[in-house]
Amino acid sequence: MTETSKTPESSKSTGSSKSTESTHITDSSTAPPPLDAAVLKIAGVIVIGAIMSILDVTVVSVALPTFAYEFQTSYANVAWTMTGYTLALATVIPLTGWAADRFGTKRLYVLALVLFVLGSVLCSFAWDVTSLIVFRVLQGFGGGMLMPLGMTILTRAAGPERIGRLMAVLGVPMLLGPIAGPILGGWLIDAASWHWIFLINVPIGVLALAAALIILPKDNAEPSQSFDFVGMLLLSPGLALFLFGVSSIPETQTVMATRVLLPAVVGLILVVAFVFHALRTEHPLIDLRLFQNRSLTVAVVAMSLFAVAFFGAGLLFPSYFLQVRGETTLAAGLLLAPQGLGAMVSMPIAGQLADRIGPGKIVITGMVLISGGMFVFTQLGSTTSYGLLLGALFVMGLGLGASMMPIMTAALQTLNDASVARGSTLMNIVQQAAGSIGTAVMSVVLTNQLQSRELASAAIAAQQSPEVAASLPPGAGETGLAQAADAFGNTFMVALVLIVITLIPAFMLPRKKFEASTDSGVGKRAIVVH
Template identity: 75%
Template sequence: MSNPSTTSPPGADSDKLDSAVLKVAGVVVLGAIMSILDVTVVSVALPTFMKEFDTTYANVAWTMTAYTLALATVIPVTGWAADRFGTKRLYMSALVLFVAGSVLCSTAWNIESLISFRVLQGLGGGMLMPLGMTIMTRAAGPERVGRVMAVLGIPMLLGPIAGPILGGWLIESASWHWIFLINLPIGIVALAAAIKLLPKDNPEPSESFDFLGMLLLSPGLALFLFGVSSIPEEHTVAATRVLVPAIIGLVLIVAFVFHALRVKHPLIDLHLFKNRQLTFAVLTMVFFVIAFMGAGLLFPSYFLQVRGETTLSAGILLAPQGLGAMITMPIAGKLVDKIGPGKIVLTGIVVMVIGMAGFTQLTADTPYWLLLGALFVMGLGMGCTMMPNMTAALATLKDHAIAKGSTLMNIVNQTAGSIGTAIMSVVLTNQMQSRPLSGPAIAVQQDPSLADKLKLPAGAVETGLNQAAEAFSHTFTVAAVVLAVTLIPAFFLPRKRIVPTDVDEPAPALMH
């Protein structure tokens, strides 16, 4: 490809990020912030939706699941579309679709309409992250991938920190409509900046579109994630609603694998796995995201249910994790470009396991300084893990392979996140059910007026809250074990400066 946006700009090999790259990064970060914030902002609004639309938690949870399924459906097409239409045009189209979906969400008149508009929003949001990675990697060149990934990590930090705080504040001070309407001014600024600052597209005739691959992979991913996402609601993997779509989805995904290995231009290029470095980065990402996203669900739940905090307070209490990551992420980004990601990712995972160990010993009155300290330590480790690992996956790829690689990593990220959330939800639910006083105690914690109705014996609430804390600690232990397993594939990540290679060749062995 001779597309100017796919080649490294002058000075791409210099040590610092120049102003042109930083401007591109600013545009991408704006879009990514909207997409990621939207997940965490909506999560705190679920109780509000239950009250507003007079429906059950199981129904309002589909405002989250529908968005996730839409992401999974559109991500596989993004790599091909970026090559076919150009990253700038596609990125602007994704912004328009996402903002339009957001405005429509704010007009929802019942839960069904809100879920439908969330699908439209997810179709736009699903393209923003892989396109953003592609645009930034091409703009900076292979020598500076670590630093641009550190910049792209900013919205990944701001989402978990600012989302619950922003969502709680908007709902309490204005109305639930504003958790969607806030995307309108941000989207307009992002679109204007994209028009002015992103490199001009010059797309060439692209490889043929893999329609059969799309018909296999997109519905396959959506059905599989639908099944997995239904596990917490059904309380078992054996439920028909879980097994049937998940098995059909897996069959379609397996069929896609056989198809992709036979055709010349598949929707997702599985020949990327010939690159040993990308393969180990994908495996590291799978285990890391399962543990991290699963634990991310547990932290606010513990503060809300066991400690009786408000939504806004719970969001503020999670801030130390983001602050820790803000300290290490820029340092890790620079070091990755100089010494490779291997040592940095290994160090980050070990630090995260140490931090999560603090949550494996929870009680109903664990000191806040200990919890906040553990979150801060986890944040320090996270800043050394997620984006350096993403760098390991993409830094060896060239030109059009970057779009395919970033699409692949985003599919892995989305799928592993859904699996992690489902696993930890089921583990926690089962732990709670085995401790009969935990449910009533949490109910009284949320609404003290229920104490008389439930007629609990003296000391039952205190005992029940300790049982609930114990259930959380056991679930955090599962997350910590999965996180520790991440050390195995991370051990094989390169420990020297990364040298770009061709997509159809295995990456050079740079490990020891």
């Protein structure tokens, strides 16, 4: 066995001690230890909470037209029930890493579940759109802590050498949300009322709360670290203002609007100020010194590009089926199922392979699969075969299962226990911010593409209104739908280019097996690369 040293990792523990990382290279092919029952029980608790929070996002997305009708307001106003939730996530996620160290992950996870369930109940009693937005923000405060806390708890329970498979487990709710959300939301609204899309969270939340109290390990909080109030005052409102401005782009149709520029620029200034502050503070809200870890830095770049492309494009898939093909909400949700099914097939396999051969090779394969599926959607027509489209969605699902969670694995695998909470928090901030940017960018590109085609918008409107359809001249509807499909295809081309660019950082991700062990020295950790 040959041995090479690696620069000490700059991740800081909650005290004043530092972690040292060394690398050993060996030819052994020993498989990582299997996941034991205790770890799987913890994973089950985390998955229940994650399913609840992620499912809620996709369920609410199909209810926006219902909210507009019930509260007699515009679609732009009810869209803030989604945006407000996202802004709450952006505000609370930076606090999660410090709070997990200060109060313990179990206590904080229980608090997050309580806030989410309480917010859900209040949302079901909303009397107007303003009250609904306020209660959604409260819900977002709880939901924003669930995913980073879940990743932290799982990583600490399983250890870095098994994190690939645990990330695959945590990826299940990310797949079930887009599949089941539109279907469940459409069914609840049709069969009962919009109130039930929130009330459904109560029994799930109670189950998650009971399981968390019984199963999650006892906290080992270290209250010695001081809280970075200056960092909080810079980063949390900075992220919220920046995302508010970006989220306003589709509504204003221009980046030059005051509503977009003012909050986005102020938010960006606050975030930049936080960067300078964090690099000169002993215990910053988000430890930017983690970027000295090459694997995490490359993973952050890969996740940023991937989230902008994939989550932005994810908004367009149901829109194409609804607007161009004239499908119902329930049918559109069912048509998207192959993507989730593909991911469910590949994600467990990718998780095991990431532990055995390193995440880099898996992510490259995933990006190639997504690129192939996305290319089909760049060639969209108004009558493109559903068989071809469903096959492309399945292939993209295979790629998704081999991409997102292995990227997370690459980021967290080389961090020590003291840095895991901060690392998972950082990755969740990146994912949320990039996803919001991607949604706004793709919305603007699609809107501009549709506006540049004379009959596209009219043909889409005709799909929803017989009166509009009757007013169009003969053949205009078919021509307009063809133009609309072309607009969607050009927008998917933007997503495809970004996915291809993501291959660059993907090639830099670790392509060797990582196996962590603890040396006898205090705070030292070895990583064995096979």
